[in-house]
Amino acid sequence: MKYFQPVALEHASRLVNHGPTVLVTSADGPRRNAMAAAWSMPVEFTPPRIAVVIDKRTYTRQLVAASGAFGICIPGTSLTDLTYALGSTSGRDTDKFERYGIEARPGPVLGMPLLEVGCAAWLECRLISEPHTEEAYDTCFAEVVAAAADARIFAGGRWSFRDDNADLQTIHHLGGGNFARSGGNLQARPL
């Protein structure tokens, strides 16, 4: 999409630093899926690494294990309903991209399906195999190998939440389909 611009890898952690709910996208050959995940965080700036909880019973986990890769897409407020739907249904028996009319582009490095329309940013990630934490905590570590953001809301390594980009502002799941929206910027002053 014309507004999406590459994000330098040293700035990739900032895309998820503030705890947005994300979409985890996956593919293995012709199979593909997208699920919602509220539980993710950066774990390292350089190399950029993240952790995300993907339940071992999900179809996403099966595809990620098979391909060793996944995408993280950061939905804006206009995708609130879609995000909740993607987190409430399984892709094992249905292609959610077709079902919900989701447009995806292949990631530049790993070919993961990435959403841009309605999203603020995406990260393409290579799984770092950690059998113990995957088994014990459903926690998957990964290295970010490419990232991009809609320049209307993230540019020069910084988020800018403004009145004119409310549709792209990130959403944060509170539970049961209730989300908070990021916004109401606060600038810390030295104490």
Added chain:
Amino acid sequence: MKYFQPVALEHASRLVNHGPTVLVTSADGPRRNAMAAAWSMPVEFTPPRIAVVIDKRTYTRQLVAASGAFGICIPGTSLTDLTYALGSTSGRDTDKFERYGIEARPGPVLGMPLLEVGCAAWLECRLISEPHTEEAYDTCFAEVVAAAADARIFAGGRWSFRDDNADLQTIHHLGGGNFARSGGNLQARPL
């Protein structure tokens, strides 16, 4: 503080589900500390478990390793400056509680120093020893053994962000002292 009420452990993950920036508090004997952490997430509902990134070079990490415990306190907007200050200074040579005039109460199970004034909630956590992930990713897993929240913003297992509790709404670090505030509630509709 009179507004704080216990949170049932099965609801503890909701306190951090939406990705707030938190304060990690720690103590070992007479030594104590508080630092800010943007990188944390739940990893399991029951038993309630979380993961938090604590850099191995920090004083907090040293205290957590010694005591096997820490607190997670969730600052509201009125503590934005304090949160940034706690994330920008080390407690190795100074008691931050004294320096910044922070009032803390001992946690009910592990005695961790917990902040209530200006905070929306806290969780008291017992470290689960995971030497590999602590070393490789600075990622510390822990079980939540007690939790409480200010009933004006979290009650009955649910957050309620309203105009009249903006001071307690959670903050989400964007980088460089810029924070977003949770708010602007969105309710997902079925697709």
